[in-house]
Amino acid sequence: MDINELLKGLHCTCGKHHRCDIQHVVIERDAISSLRKLAEAYHSVLIVADENTFAAAGNKTLAAIAGKHFRSIIFPGNPILIPNEAAIAQITQELTDIDLIIGIGSGVIQDLCKYVSFYHNIPYFIVATAPSMDGYASTGAAMILDGMKVTVSAKVPAAIIADTEVLKQAPMDMIQAGYGDIVGKYSALNDWKLSHIVNGEYFCQYIYDLTFEMLQKTLNLADGLLKREEESVKVLMEALTVVGIAMSFAGSSRPASGSEHHLSHYFEITGIVHGEEYFPHGIDVAYSTVLTAALREQLLNQPWPETQYRPTKDAYLAELSRIYGPVAISCAALQEKVGLYKKDMLSVYKEKAHEILTVLSEMPSANEIEAMLNAAGLHMQEFNKLYSEKKITDGIAYAKELKDRYTVLWMYYDILGHKL
Ligand SMILES: [Zn+2]
Numbered sequence: 001m002d003i004n005e006l007l008k009g010l011h012c013t014c015g016k017h018h019r020c021d022i023q024h025v026v027i028e029r030d031a032i033s034s035l036r037k038l039a040e041a042y043h044s045v046l047i048v049a050d051e052n053t054f055a056a057a058g059n060k061t062l063a064a065i066a067g068k069h070f071r072s073i074i075f076p077g078n079p080i081l082i083p084n085e086a087a088i089a090q091i092t093q094e095l096t097d098i099d100l101i102i103g104i105g106s107g108v109i110q111d112l113c114k115y116v117s118f119y120h121n122i123p124y125f126i127v128a129t130a131p132s133m134d135g136y137a138s139t140g141a142a143m144i145l146d147g148m149k150v151t152v153s154a155k156v157p158a159a160i161i162a163d164t165e166v167l168k169q170a171p172m173d174m175i176q177a178g179y180g181d182i183v184g185k186y187s188a189l190n191d192w193k194l195s196h197i198v199n200g201e202y203f204c205q206y207i208y209d210l211t212f213e214m215l216q217k218t219l220n221l222a223d224g225l226l227k228r229e230e231e232s233v234k235v236l237m238e239a240l241t242v243v244g245i246a247m248s249f250a251g252s253s254r255p256a257s258g259s260e261h262h263l264s265h266y267f268e269i270t271g272i273v274h275g276e277e278y279f280p281h282g283i284d285v286a287y288s289t290v291l292t293a294a295l296r297e298q299l300l301n302q303p304w305p306e307t308q309y310r311p312t313k314d315a316y317l318a319e320l321s322r323i324y325g326p327v328a329i330s331c332a333a334l335q336e337k338v339g340l341y342k343k344d345m346l347s348v349y350k351e352k353a354h355e356i357l358t359v360l361s362e363m364p365s366a367n368e369i370e371a372m373l374n375a376a377g378l379h380m381q382e383f384n385k386l387y388s389e390k391k392i393t394d395g396i397a398y399a400k401e402l403k404d405r406y407t408v409l410w411m412y413y414d415i416l417g418h419k420l
Pocket residue numbers: 012013014015016018204205206207
């Protein structure tokens with residue numbers, strides 16, 4: 001896969017011109033030394049990292065920008081940094097005279113840099129420290145604002161620098177998370193097709209195929225990743241980057257984020273609200289993909305009722321408030337705007353049943369997904385140990401409240417919600 005070729009974009013048969021504004025992607029051994037040249041035109045650099053990511057790649061990065069004026073913000077390594085208003089303010093304070101932000105890190109650091117870079121119109125480079133998620137190349141910044149998990153449209157980094165010697169030393173759960181984030185594309189892609197049928201949502205076969213190709217490549221890596229083989233880590237990072245580019249091409253995270261991501265966001269948000277533990281993003285995505293595969297199997301195998309499931313408004317609001325606490329009001333307001341609760345979805349499903357069942361049956365079974373996860377050392381027992389059955393059922397019913405995006409969680413709720 002020639003990523004720099006892909007960055008040139010293309011006119012697509014779907015009618016869109018697919019483009020991505022990233023200028024450079026360097027994924028190789030000693031990639032960080034390429035910063036010397038890539039940052040040549042900039043004079044004053046703000047380094048953003050946390051203690052752990054700085055320990056992983058800070059010195060190499062500083063060596064590569066030696067001679068430049070720079071300031072740095074190093075967040076504590078513990079507790080987990082949350083990409084919220086406080087963290088944004090801390091970075092924003094340091095921006096005077098800065099003409100380049102260099103983030104050193106993965107998920108949260110890159111979301112924060114992406115957000116601040118966009119709002120202050122200062123380019124940023126990301127020095128990746130873990131192949132842990134697909135957000136490096138996407139325009140969306142996953143933030144927690146007002147307590148809500150929101151994806152803010154921001155912009156892509158000007159450069160992604162991924163040094164395979166650094167990546168292979170990442171904590172194993174971060175590497176597994178990257179693998180899991182990619183396995184989740186089975187579910188995300190299936191949801192995309194489903195919404196295309198049910199809601200007539202935009203769909204692009206080229207982007208679908210590109211994402212699917214990365215998925216297939218990644219499945220072969222499990223063993224090498226567990227052994228920290230540099231080549232496997234490199235291919236995983238490439239897959240994560242290409243999927244990010246696919247999101248830029250689509251103009252949204254749709255190809256890469258569906259019901260499995262809504263569930264992972266649910267575990268994260270309810271974890272923050274109730275002070276409960278949750279897994280790294282990609283690992284929650286991976287386990288949630290087993291759940292959403294099982295939902296599709298049930299939709300395929302169980303009879304559909306005559307009426308769609310709808311609780312009373314009071315019962316619904318009480319459930320949201322129990323699950324989401326202070327965030328319940330914004331969830332309810334979002335769904336009021338989306339309007340799916342007021343629609344007769346069952347008629348649409350019955351009318352398009354044949355196409356819907358075909359798409360649902362394209363998804364691997366829950367057992368098959370579980371085997372893919374086992375290969376990378378991820379076991380469902382861990383998931384069932386951390387989250388109670390009730391918490392998982394609540395997520396299946398109400399993770400959809402966090403987003404304005406249609407997925408199989410909606411279909412399951414409409415058709416089999418009375419079972420939850
Ligand atoms: Zn297209």
